[in-house]
Amino acid sequence: MLFFVYIKNNFIDTSAIIMASSHNKLSHNGLIDRRSFLRSGATLLTAVASAGLSPPRAAQDFSRYPRYMTTPGRSSDSYGLPSQYESQVKRKKKQYYQSKIFTEALTPLQDLRGIITPNGLHFCIHHNGIPDIPPDKHRFMIHGLVDKPLKWNMADLLRYPMISRVQFLECSGNSAANATSDEPVQGNCMALHGQISCAEWTGIPLSVLLNEVGIKSKARWAMCEGADAGSQVRNIPIEKLLDDAIIALYQNGERLRPDQGYPMRLFLPGYEGNANIKWLHRMELSDQPSQSKDEQSLYAEFDNKLKIRQFTLYMEVKSVITHPSGLQQLPDKGYYEISGLAWSGRGKINTVEVSADGGNSWLPATLQGPTLSKAFTRFTLPWQWQGQSARLISRAIDEYGNTQPSRKEWKSRFANFTFNHYNAMQIWEVTREGRINNAYS
Numbered sequence: 001m002l003f004f005v006y007i008k009n010n011f012i013d014t015s016a017i018i019m020a021s022s023h024n025k026l027s028h029n030g031l032i033d034r035r036s037f038l039r040s041g042a043t044l045l046t047a048v049a050s051a052g053l054s055p056p057r058a059a060q061d062f063s064r065y066p067r068y069m070t071t072p073g074r075s076s077d078s079y080g081l082p083s084q085y086e087s088q089v090k091r092k093k094k095q096y097y098q099s100k101i102f103t104e105a106l107t108p109l110q111d112l113r114g115i116i117t118p119n120g121l122h123f124c125i126h127h128n129g130i131p132d133i134p135p136d137k138h139r140f141m142i143h144g145l146v147d148k149p150l151k152w153n154m155a156d157l158l159r160y161p162m163i164s165r166v167q168f169l170e171c172s173g174n175s176a177a178n179a180t181s182d183e184p185v186q187g188n189c190m191a192l193h194g195q196i197s198c199a200e201w202t203g204i205p206l207s208v209l210l211n212e213v214g215i216k217s218k219a220r221w222a223m224c225e226g227a228d229a230g231s232q233v234r235n236i237p238i239e240k241l242l243d244d245a246i247i248a249l250y251q252n253g254e255r256l257r258p259d260q261g262y263p264m265r266l267f268l269p270g271y272e273g274n275a276n277i278k279w280l281h282r283m284e285l286s287d288q289p290s291q292s293k294d295e296q297s298l299y300a301e302f303d304n305k306l307k308i309r310q311f312t313l314y315m316e317v318k319s320v321i322t323h324p325s326g327l328q329q330l331p332d333k334g335y336y337e338i339s340g341l342a343w344s345g346r347g348k349i350n351t352v353e354v355s356a357d358g359g360n361s362w363l364p365a366t367l368q369g370p371t372l373s374k375a376f377t378r379f380t381l382p383w384q385w386q387g388q389s390a391r392l393i394s395r396a397i398d399e400y401g402n403t404q405p406s407r408k409e410w411k412s413r414f415a416n417f418t419f420n421h422y423n424a425m426q427i428w429e430v431t432r433e434g435r436i437n438n439a440y441s
Ligand SMILES: Nc1nc2c(c(=O)[nH]1)N[C@H]1C(S)=C(S)[C@@H](COP(=O)(O)O)O[C@H]1N2
Pocket: 122, 123, 124, 125, 126, 127, 128, 169, 170, 171, 172, 225, 226, 227, 228, 231, 232, 259, 260, 261, 272, 273, 274, 275, 276, 277, 278, 279, 280
């Protein structure tokens, strides 16, 4: 978004681009088919290069240069931080109603691009605060229906072969405000959808450790327990653990942050956040799931027939436009790059479509590759805003053909009995003044 504004104010006249795509001017309420936009892109780049780089007229006149070009700068910190000019980019912290120790921090999706969430901005949900676990004190045990129960220390675990995958993690309660509130809550993209992040997770495939203990034939479930006070417990089907689950030890190349479960966590690609037990220290194999406090309270849901559903573990296909998004103000008329994120707990994203007219017409967005399984996929589409009111919506379709419901469809499935697993399409309303609001259809 800012990119286009910057170009317009400083370097070039965008009329060249407007002309290049004038044949579909304001069809689809301003959305521009990606192919016709690409044809005009060349004009844009040449104009920037020739207009922006004129050298100072008198080469000796150093006063014309900013100080940072004439005086050597400082040295690096031992652990680097973002630019001081980006200090407004931070997580929003919240305390939950249950207790003071149930805390969360949300990812500022509207400030980020690409698909990787920096570790310091990964969302956090702690039911019992962040435990301070010295790695040399930590032990991990697998027991129950196994041939040979085993206990590892961290030094042992770090010697195992590891794999790395870029994958998202989403709290089952993400976007709950849209599920529960009859009037759209006005907030930015972080406040409404920030219980999700995507990182490169590195660790030991659980299949390797389970192979070592030997699974008894009757075992179907593993009760997984965290070492935090309060012991978060979820029961996970053995098939998932043997499929793509890992003991995550690294996050975006460095050891896990304490917020994410240092020294180790369970990572279950595509599963709801709470199943990804942080500070993991015990797994007990059994023929049936244990009815822990967590299974019976927060993670048991009602459907619209008041039937209790348990173990609704997958996060379904979903997307959200991050630029422009809630509470933002379009600074000027002209070109914007609509950009957002799509993901599915079932697999890869196949298509993302974007509408600027509230769902009457749709155009396919460009997917920035590689499109990875159970990971963020970034999508973009150019859009021309001439001061008209608009309703921006994205809808994602995954490789199995799953797509997002409307809010009404989602509500009819679950009535008012849960706020978990909300994956309906997000509508951003653009007013004639260029203000972006959360809206329902
Ligand atoms: N031991 C333990 N594991 C936990 C939690 C917790 O409070 N304790 N919170 C869960 C919830 S509700 C979510 S959504 C994810 C959040 O992971 P993150 O904080 O790394 O984003 O961790 C899950 N694992």
